[in-house]
Amino acid sequence: MVERVVKTGYLLGISLLVAAIIYFFAANWQGFDRLTKVALSIGMMGLFYGGSAVVAYTVKRHRFLSHWLFVCGAIAFGISVALIGQIYNSHADSFWLFLIWLIPSSFFALLTRYSPLRLLSVLLLQLTFWFYYFPSSYQIERSEWESFVLLLLFAVSNAVIFAISRSTMAYAAYIAMHGWLFVLFVIGITGEKFKFWPYAYALLFFALFYFLKRRSYVLLTGVFAGAFFITQYFRFVEQYFQEWVFFSGLLLAAAIIYMGALLVKRTMRRSSVSNATSASDEKGKVFVALFQALVTAVASALVVSSVMGLIALWTNDFSPYMLFLLAIGGFVVPALVWRKGNKVVRYTLLAVGYMLGAFSASGVSVFFLAGYSAVLAGLFFRSPIGVRIMTAIALSIYGAIIVSHWTDDFRFMLLVVLIFNGILYTFSKRKHERIVFLSLSFGALVLMTTDIADRWDVLFHILFVTALFGFLFFQKDRYERAVAWGYWWIFFVWKYYEYAWDLLHKSLTFSLAGIVLLTVTALFEKRKPLVFTEKSIFRKKGLLIGIIALQVAAIGYTAFSKEQLLTHGKLVKLQLVPIDPRSLLQGDYVRLGYEISTVKNVDERGTIQVILRKDEEGVYRFVDIYSLNGKLYHSDAYQTGDVLMNGKLNGDTVVYGIESYFVPEKTGGDVQRRARFAYVRVSQTGDAILEKVSD
Template structure:
């Protein structure tokens, strides 16, 4: 148990310090110049690799730590590449960043067969696809067929790697990614245009996957994942159909559809039960499958009921709707113990959902009484599904009551935290209800830390400190208790907290980086102290850091060479490129890894009456004010203007068509934290270095 605690401490300490590094470079602190930042980032990467190798060769009992630090070094390479983009104002969150980062990570995964490298590679592959399809630093317009084919290719790549690679965890990520890209074809609205046939094809694909994983390979987890996407697809299609045909018959058909889903699931569950009960995991499989059925059927039923209620009643009555939710759904679901569990849970889910909607506009005393009755029913109920649904309902109704009574969201969220702490302690040995209490309670506490909801004050600071100490303490506690799901929930909220804090503007990234560094050092120091005190000597196998050091060092050397050459090329362009002044129109977001930037759109981003596809070269000419403006096209669609003779005051600049917009690779200008709005208000011109071959590098932005 102590060994697991030590490993958790090392993992947390490394994670916090890596988050500190990312925060620091994203802050774009001006205390270092360009080359100093690059040297520091390379130094951090090499330090992580170096300590990893040192631990592998000198302290053999720390092989697990050596491997983790090597992965951290690979992450450090990605941070260095992102920093180059920030320093030299490349596209924010460019898909090239993640693709370049993906290549050595994938090679590391192939060489070492280490699962964290496989996970990192899978995540980077999805980020590459995502930012290629949804670029954050510029707008893009694509033909519907092009968009469809891109999404199909993304799904096919994930599917191919999935079927060729069956590692324990990464295969799930790849399969979810494949289904996600296929589902996005439906969710992105492409099926409303040229691809009205795709829902039928996707339905057939889902049936094929269900049959394959159910009847051929008999893999429960993939049956559940496929069922989840099938349920989401059914909900989306139903909502779209109702939006086009909002009438009584369609809404009544929705109720019949919900009933049909439940009835069909009962028939299917009879077939699944014998197969599922072959192992202990079968009980969990049946419970999750029932939860998916309940969620899909209840969402469709709730939307149908609300639609019918609005059509049938001229004056909307929340009291009548609340009475309907209790009498027609909650009471039968609670009292009819002889009914099937799926039917009872679906009735309760519908009743609670409709009741929450109606409770927003009825007497607080009625809702409070209802809350107390549900609390009694919660403790009397023995069925896990009913108990979990009532647990969620208690949290929702409790939050509504306190928010209505106090008119303060903070008190409402605090009540949910305390309620779930009470329900956790009252659950004794019921692991499912304890896990739900932990999930809802920590989620509510996380919302209390948000500076997007609340102004920065003492209560927000206390909430942030409380969440950090609770998650850290809970990770330590669950590491000893061997409770993987509870441990996973705590880790999930810790990393989610770090991600959300990155995007909060009230507290500077630099201050957050320093705080995380201090906390990470304290965690590592405490872990080392515990390890020495307990004399823990983990049994380790021979680390791949030692057994495969030659190819690993070759990749590290290539990473350093790549960074060095990229910096050299950018610096050469800054020294030798011709200065070009361009008129612009900016915006102000925050990058995933690179910090704050101003999103730029140039006067030459659109040429009146022109559009195209692929690469283009334009000729810009300096006007009397010193601003370079469009003069003519030099190369377009592979055709060069052979009659052109370069004149004084003209430059050639490379671009790429995106619909009617030309991208020059200089659409992002990275700025120190919290200075983007000021720059946005005064920026009128950009100064760009353009090489003889037409490559552009954004140097500065000015008001004149």
């Protein structure tokens, strides 16, 4: 108990400090100049790496804390790279940011074999892939086969990691592999490309189901297979919208239920051959329950969409009361009465009934809905666990709809969901349903902390943090603590993207809370000294120190080269058109589209150097292409006084690397409205850096 409290306190405090640092730099506060910010970022890295070393050598009983601080140092390097991009207006969320961050993190993971560093490396690899294919600051047109090969390469890279890994990283890589295969599928059907891929993708699913033995991988494969079948079904609905499509959906749902039952039996039989322990039996029960839930979700989604489609085809004006009664009489009642039937079929009928009821609930009398909910609540305690969980979800939705008749404030609808599931969690004795009720409660609570600045907002924030800390510090069940930890990280992401409260103010609050929490934890532990047995991950200290030195050198050299360009580069005025989003790590920025970004009568790929010439208004305009892919193109068009600028040509669009202009928080709209020109420094070699924008 004491050990868990101490570790939790330290981890919460460290996470608050890291979040505070990210928020602070993302706020782009103008109180520090460029070099001060660079020095702060390097100092931040030194603080975490140095703190890790000090703890490792002076407080050896706290090796876990040393390891966590080292991970924070690896994260701090990424923050520093992002800060360099923000200070000198490099591309927002550039894949280079994550690639540069990935390289040392991967070496750290290999040298230390520490799971958090391995997971960080896998995450950075996915972000590198994502922002290479989907750059946020500019658009790239790719050919069909280039897109296919790239996305398939991303998936294969993760498949290789999955094949050679024997740690938790294998699960992350397997999920990422399927994620990229699914992205490939979605891009194909939305862009009408890779028309053969859906068939190959379906065959791949069948092959994986046939050869996979581990239940966890079968379950993960089932998640993506379900998403594939649902997406394919809606694709056919969009194309045809005919009776035969909806009847096919019903048949497909039946086939999925049947095949799911066979797959569960086959997987359990193959697993039981290699594992005969009681722990394996318990995991087998969990697998069956989760797979049944997955099959139920997929089949019920198909049935609901098919039923709604048939109703739309057969009737012009279908009463919500008729749909509500159909849901009750055609699906809910048979599912509740048929107690000895196949569980998946029964759960599917129940899910379809509850979903159809939710679709029509807003159109029926609130008293009718309340009466139906009361009957379901009465049957709740006499039902098996699967029915109870589904009924609890349905009652949460119905309760929120009932409250919506009296108030438009969605937070009070969520409050009903919170109270209802909180009561169920309190009185429930079964582990699995307690986790569901807890997840629903925390989900409602975190949504209640939305960006509405009023007295209720403060109250809901206090309630969320208090409840979360209570579970993290005092809950013994590790699965319930895992739910709380999950919502803790979700909370950080949620607060980063809300606008009611400034990032700078959040940063100050988080830093103060982190310092207080670390201090209280240290004082608490001082009263009860503990020794934590954990092996050190610092086996190759020389290599680790060398990588850290290279990180510092990379940050320093990049800042120095950018400052040199700002000092000695030629000032060029360009015309632009902006828009305004928020970066993943770097805060608010304005996307800039330049007049010189479009090159007519050219459809090439590669590096380009363009000729810019000043007009009568002092604005530099595109004249011609000086070189393309290292070869002279129209170099004779260059005149004395012209400026050569480097870029990347994609079709007829040039990307110069100056398409992002970072601004202080909540000022992007003003910049967007008034900005007409950009002032860029260009070196003698053609490299450009954005200095400022103006009207």
